[in-house]
Structures are given as structure tokens and as C-alpha cells.
């Protein structure tokens with residue numbers, strides 16, 4: 370399968386490292402301070418969703434909704450980010466999903482382009498902290514994308530940065546919104562974890578690696 374494609378475009382959170390729990394816990398801590406109770410399912414609801422859009426999901430759980438100005442929303446999202454940053458400050462290569470280095474090496478030795486299409490502004494920090502930044506030929510800046518996942522923009526941009534057509538690339542995602550983005554951009558979708566909207570799903574990155582070897 371591996372030589373059918375010229376590029377692999379990865380999501381980060383929940384694919385190359387398990388930060389989804391840290392994102393969720395940070396939202397939960399903020400919500401508690403605001404007197405909002407968020408259910409466990411929120412962890413899946415905010416997968417792949419930008420910081421400000423995730424805040425809207427959290428605010429949606431308030432019993433008596435409050436109208437916040439844009440500046441107040443930015444301040445709340447920044448507060449969540451500071452809690453999240455504290456949780457990931459000691460991240461190191463030990464936080465990589467099992468099989469990450471082997472998979473990236475396998476792709477490199479087959480001259481396959483490697484790109485990152487993460488909605489997270491913290492992605493460059495994590496790539497460096499986990500010492501995998503040098504494997505990436507392209508890292509999309511989510512700030513340069515006007516429409517986030519499930520829109521196709523971020524995966525299309527990743528292919529463009531690799532100098533490849535979407536049909537020449539694979540997209541790897543743990544979020545339903547991410548799989549939608551991959552599909553509408555025209556890459557081959559591969560899901561990690563539990564996904565209902567993707568035909569090719571592996572329980573984790575190591576299982577994908579084993580399939581490719």
C-alpha cells in the first residue's frame with residue numbers, strides 16, 4: 370500500500386501523541402471555574418476543532434447561557450490554553466504514540482513526503498518537544514487557514530506545500546471532523562481510534578505501522 374502514495378499528511382493530537390485528554394481536562398477545569406458541567410463526550414466533540422470553536426461547545430453546556438464579547442471569549446480561550454500548556458510542558462519523545470518514529474522512518478526511506486495538518490497552535494512546540502520536527506517537509510500554520518476542519522482547506526494546503534495532488538496523498542486522523550476534511554480535500558482517509566465515518570480504521574498508530582510493514 371505504501372508505494373501507492375507520494376505523501377502522508379498527519380493530524381497531531383490523538384494521532385502522533387495522546388493530548389486529547391489534556392485538551393479535555395483543560396476545558397473541564399475552565400468550565401468548573403465558570404460553573405459549567407461538561408460531559409465526558411466533550412472529549413470527542415472538541416477533537417480537531419479550533420480553540421474558539423471548542424469554547425463555543427463548552428459554553429453550550431451552560432444552564433443559563435451568558436453572552437460574551439469576542440474579547441471575553443479570547444480571554445477565556447487563552448485561560449484554557451494556559452492550563453493546557455501547563456499539562457504539556459514536560460512533553461518529551463516518551464509521549465509519542467508507539468510506532469511513531471518507525472512509521473516516520475519508513476516513510477522517509479520510501480521517499481514519501483510528510484506533512485502536518487493540525488488545528489493546534491501548539492503543534493510546533495510539541496513537534497520540537499517530542500523531537501520529530503525534522504521529519505516534516507511541511508507544517509501547515511492553522512492561522513493561515515480561514516475554515517477549519519471539517520472544511521477541506523487544511524489538508525489541501527498540506528498537499529500544496531508538499532507539491533503533491535490530494536489523490537497522491539493519505540490523510541491520518543482521529544477526529545470525525547478531520548476525516549470529513551480529508552475526504553472533501555480528496556486524500557485517502559485513514560482513521561485512528563474509533564471512527565464511524567471512515568472505512569480504513571486502525572486502533573492506534575502502531576497497528577497502522579504493522580499494516581504498512
Ligand code: G6P
Nearest residue numbers: 382415416417418420488489490
Ligand atoms: C486539535 C485538538 C483540538 C484543539 C485544537 C486547537 O485539533 O484536537 O482539541 O481544540 O487542536 O488546539 P490549540 O492547541 O491551538 O488550542
Ligand code: MG
Nearest residue numbers: 380382383543
Ligand atoms: Mg486529532
